[in-house]
Amino acid sequence: MSRIGVVTFPGTLDDRDAARAVRLAGGEPVALWHADADLHGVDAVVLPGGFSYGDYLRAGAISRFAPVMGEIVDAAHKGLPVLGICNGFQVLTEAHLLPGSMIKNDHLHFVCREQVLSVERTDTAWTSDYAQGEHITIPLKNQDGQYVADERTLDELEGEGRVVFRYEGWNPNGSRRGIAGISNAAGNVVGLMPHPEHAVEAGFGPDGAQGPRTGTDGLRFFTSVLKALVG
Numbered sequence: 001m002s003r004i005g006v007v008t009f010p011g012t013l014d015d016r017d018a019a020r021a022v023r024l025a026g027g028e029p030v031a032l033w034h035a036d037a038d039l040h041g042v043d044a045v046v047l048p049g050g051f052s053y054g055d056y057l058r059a060g061a062i063s064r065f066a067p068v069m070g071e072i073v074d075a076a077h078k079g080l081p082v083l084g085i086c087n088g089f090q091v092l093t094e095a096h097l098l099p100g101s102m103i104k105n106d107h108l109h110f111v112c113r114e115q116v117l118s119v120e121r122t123d124t125a126w127t128s129d130y131a132q133g134e135h136i137t138i139p140l141k142n143q144d145g146q147y148v149a150d151e152r153t154l155d156e157l158e159g160e161g162r163v164v165f166r167y168e169g170w171n172p173n174g175s176r177r178g179i180a181g182i183s184n185a186a187g188n189v190v191g192l193m194p195h196p197e198h199a200v201e202a203g204f205g206p207d208g209a210q211g212p213r214t215g216t217d218g219l220r221f222f223t224s225v226l227k228a229l230v231g
Contacts, residue, residue, distance in 0.1 A: 001028045002229040004222075005042035007072075007088075009034040009063050013050035014085065014197060021197040022046070025222035037067035043229050044081035044125070045072055047088025049141075049195055059102055059144040060090030069095055081125035081225050082189045086142055089181070089191030098182055098191050099157070100149035105142070106174025114206040114215075115140040115194050116168040117180050121161055124187035125228040129220035135168055136217035137206045138194035145193045147175035147182075157182055165192055196221040 004022045006029050008015045019029035030042050034052075039045065053062035063069065069091070076082045076097055084092040092098045105111060119134040121127060130136065149157070154176055157163050165181035173193070181192025196218030199205035208215030 001026070002043045002226050003028045003030050003041065004225070005030045005032040005039055005045040007032045007034060007045065007047050007068055009050070009052035009066060011051040011054055012048055012087070014048040014195065015050075017195075017197040018046045018048040018085065021200045021219065021222050024200050025219055025226055027222065027226050032068055034063065034066040034068050037071050039068070039071050039075060044225050045075075045083070047072075047082065047084040047091050048197065049086030049088060052087055052091065055087075055144065058090075058094070060087060060092075060094040063087075063091045064094035073097060076184075076189050079186065079188050081228060083126050083221065083225070084189075084191035085195055085197065086145070086193055089193055090144065092189065092191045097189050098184060099153050100147055100182070102144050102193075103146045103148055104144050105146050105172070110141070110143040111145065111172050112141040113139070113172065115172060115180075117165045117194060118168045119164075120166060121164045121183060121187075124164060124183045124190050124224075126190045126221050126224050127164060128227060129224040137199065137208070137215050138196050138218055139198040139206060140172060140194040142173065142193055145173035145175070147179045147193070149176060160185060164190055165194075
């Protein structure tokens with residue numbers, strides 16, 4: 001059984017949800033503590049959402065220097081699959097595993113909603129179970145969710161096919177070009193603002209095609225990486 005590490009920083013909120021998602025997908029979640037420079041032999045890592053270190057300075061700015069992040073950065077450069085969700089995405093940009101940055105939503109308010117995403121890339125370690133152009137519904141909750149980068153970086157992301165998800169219908173935070181998630185060039189590192197771990201179990205996720213609270217579109221993030229690890 002593949003072992004997926006889930007990192008907890010001070011202020012992390014969604015580590016237990018991420019661990020549950022890993023378990024429901026068929027993997028073994030492994031708790032990783034921010035102060036330990038040890039990945040305990042995990043096969044992949046999830047950086048979950050929350051407000052690590054209270055989002056002081058900038059969201060994710062202090063977490064980037066946590067001992068565990070040194071290990072994650074080194075392992076990611078060697079191909080370890082890493083998923084950053086919301087605050088985890090912010091940490092990945094601060095650690096320079098992904099380009100760009102996250103700033104406050106353009107309307108300056110916290111947003112919490114069920115968000116439709118368009119799937120743009122399916123050959124990453126975390127998205128192979130999706131179809132190109134598919135629309136999925138994932139919960140979104142953030143106040144520093146506006147993805148920004150200079151035009152050259154945005155053009156590179158577009159040209160290299162590294163935009164993984166876009167907001168469909170309404171851009172909830174003003175992110176440049178409607179970008180909701182991106183990857184590194186190799187496709188093993190993915191970051192996104194919406195929360196797939198909150199859409200993994202019927203009865204608790206967003207509304208789905210089968211009726212209210214039946215949406216489980218987020219589960220395929222975790223089944224994708226498990227397949228990538230055994231493939």
